[in-house]
Amino acid sequence: MKSAVDVKEAVRALKEGGVIACPTEAVWGLSCDPDNDEALAHLMRMKERDPAKGVILVAASIQQFQPWLSQLPLALHAPLAASWPGPNTWLVPDNGRSHGLVRGAHQSVALRVTDHPLIKSLCEAFGGPLVSTSANRAGNPPAMSADEVASIFGDEIAAIVEGELGGNAKPSTIKDLVTGKVMRA
Helix, strand or coil: CCCEECHHHHHHHHHCCCCEEEECCCCEEEECCCCCHHHHHHHHHHHCCCHHHCCEEEECCHHHHHHHHCCCCHHHHHHHHHHCCCCEEEEEECCCCCCHHHHCCCCEEEEEECCCHHHHHHHHHHCCCEEEEECCCCCCCCCCCHHHHHHHHHHHCCEEECCCCCCCCCCCEEEECCCCCEEEC
């Protein structure tokens, strides 16, 4: 297995266009720079993910999402502020800031402010949001350990970040910010 790295080494791998694996609130995840064409394409190939699905962005604070929220009516900011940080992902109308592979075939972008200390540290050290998607090939269950991640992806991963899963039993709830409809309970 690849040896586990710390946050500083993980950020270096992200800035070099790599895809990293790290523990999240409920499962092991894969992350990359949401503005790097090559990293996003590599992530989609690794996961064998349909690019039309898009991916979630995770941030350390609501301030890190300001470029994505800049045209959002003020009334729609309240649900975000009330539910973050925490296991709540919101589908927010895209204002043109999101990369096509992040948004997928949707008119919205999936955003979450994390309360997981390691992911928060990664986003702070990186200087902005990161892609956060489960560490698995499409249709398979997500990895639950660093060893599983290494056996699934091997050398396709630039780094595996040392850390522990959060205490959540399931991935985040996903809600549409405009309609309030729950997309994933």
